[in-house]
Amino acid sequence: MEKILLRNIDNDRSHTLEAYMAAGGYRALETAVKRHTPDEIVGMVKDSELRGRGGAGFPTGLKWSFMPKEGDGPSYLICNADESEPGTFKDRLIIERDPHLLIEGTLIAAYAIRAATAFIYIRGEFVRGHKILAVALEEARAKNFIGRRLFGTEAGIDIILHRGAGSYICGEETALMDSLEGKRGYPRLKPPFPAQQGLYGCPTTVNNVETLANVPFIVERGAEWYRSIGRPKNTGPKLYCLSGHVRRPGVYELPMGVPLRELIFDHGGGLSESGRNLRAVIPGGSSVPVLTAEEIDVCMDFDSLAKAGTMLGSAGVIVMDHTVCMVKSLLNLARFYAHESCGQCTPCREGTGWLAKILQRVEEGKGTGNDLDLLLSISDRMQGNTICPLADAAAMPTRSFVTKFRDEFERHLGAGSCPVGRPGPARMSLAE
């Protein structure tokens, strides 16, 4: 496939305005503000069938259409550059290697939803990305791509760059808004939805970095072209992140809906160690149900993965070979969620802690007959009963690991220690 989102990144000057403009950059912004009304841009993005790349796959044009056409106060766009879902590292590539693509997408989106101010909320650990974006924003400002009277029109858009300070939950859009307001990042109850009451109580749209990076191409080449890539209702180019026991880990740009087997074995070069077999694949970042080696003949798009009982999520594909202890892997994730729960909801605060505690004892071979059903019943009670989906994000992997690898979990019970005694990188003791 022709590279679209990653077309610039092999150029070692790709982060500069000069290189970006030499490749035709900022022409889409000019076209958007000079030749189209905001509603026309929303219409184009609707027609393109672009779906959000942040995890939930919500149709982007539809989301934008919820924003008020005229209001008493300001509206805001927020670019979610908090990228913290375990297994996900695609947004960072755009931020560091093609920051102007992100800026151009952000400006067009802000124009479409009539926001005069956009924020880019970048996770605090991305210090390098923050610096690169800050320089790129200055470059764009100097050319008057950011500011008042863009291309001599009435349109004016400012972009404010904001660094997070270490917290997974701030990637959830309402927690992100609290965080941006200078508070602890606590998810908010919906409704009201962000398009009604978001940042500072004003109508707000939150979009992922990769989502916004698609927008300039839709404006430049049209919705029909965009829809020709991928599969019905799952359109466009997609960035897939490959990590774990794969020979060539990294970010791959492929059409939406690439077969998972092809992604791992053709693009990723198969497993990293020869002589090992595939055991399991997490297809969409740590929060989605795991697939067994037998289940990988599935297309990597929102609807196909939903049909297969899992999710595309952030397209963070984590590959595990047969030396991996599935109990230990789930324990690793359970600890992550227990650490990152914001603590507002009892089922999540207590549930994530219990999952981690029970899994710890199962992993140590000290689990009892009840423990596996206990894990399942705790998961059931967590899911759907909380303010934000973090509880589900802990419950879904738990249920799938325990059900699909039940044998291995049962072998741990009462074994006195972890029975998966094979050597290899996954056999290390889990440090506290």
Place this chain on the structure above:
Amino acid sequence: MSDRTNGLAMEPFPARLEDRIETILGRYPRTGSALVPILQLIQEDAGFVSVRAQEQVAARLRIPAAFVAGVVSFYTMIRDRKIGKYHLQVCGTLSCCLRGSEPLLDHLKDRLGIREGETSRDGKYTLSTVECLGSCGTAPVVQINDEYYEDMSPEKIEGVLEGLKD
């Protein structure tokens, strides 16, 4: 500028920070949004955000000191105490774990003679484990202060440690 909150007479911020605080305040539509950036600025300057500095910020933004303390304790990257000159943060989440973050951590513990959460006696190193750094394709990853060190191994981290100046 001097101000009073909670009955405490507040000293002004060091002059070298004043301009930058003004710039941060000027950047946002609402003052509250400047809180975390100001805390980050103070940490960059002093290495951590002391209780006293938290009170100063509270006074400046006219918000309760307890609110500032709540924010400081929520975000893992903001610290209220001093740590070592080099903060070694080993990612322990799944993709890094699959690619050997545990032997790497064990190696660092041995080599530095400290456990996680501890600082070496000479004040040079602090060792931590952190959650996914968004760099799983180049696992395992160690963040040292602001830099990511990717595709690490016990051998490679040795070379990195040697390059850290006193």
